[in-house]
Amino acid sequence: MWAVVCGHQITELPPAIIQHGADLVLAADHPELELYRTLPYARVLADLIRTRLPYIFLVGATPVGRDLLRGWQARCAAA
Numbered sequence: 201m202w203a204v205v206c207g208h209q210i211t212e213l214p215p216a217i218i219q220h221g222a223d224l225v226l227a228a229d230h231p232e233l234e235l236y237r238t239l240p241y242a243r244v245l246a247d248l249i250r251t252r253l254p255y256i257f258l259v260g261a262t263p264v265g266r267d268l269l270r271g272w273q274a275r276c277a278a279a
Contacts, residue, residue, distance in 0.1 A: 201221065201222055201223055202222060202223060202224045202225070202226060202254075203217050203222040203224070203225045203226070204225075204226045204227075204228070204244075204245070204248060205217060205225060205226075205227050205228070206227075206228040206229075206233045206241055206244055207228075207229065207233050207234060208229060208230060208231050208232075208233055208234035209229065209234075210227060210229050211229070213225075213227070214227050226248060226252075228244045228248075236264060238267055238268065238270075238271035239271060239275075241268055241271065242268060242271030242272045242274070242275050243275065245268060245271075245272045246272055246275045246276060249272075
């Protein structure tokens with residue numbers, strides 16, 4: 201199982217996520233990702249999906265997860 205983590209100054213998160221069971225952590229660390237905003241996060245998600253081509257991509261059914269998926273879908277539709 202792979203995990204994706206986005207944010208700013210998150211160097212301590214990937215090792216912690218691996219300790220909780222992930223085989224690999226893909227991390228996006230950038231000042232623009234410090235606070236959640238749909239478009240920057242959707243850009244990261246779209247780029248990861250386009251380059252990694254996962255069979256399955258799971259996102260939590262939280263308000264942020266739903267918003268992120270809507271942003272990702274809009275980005276894919278525009279491409």
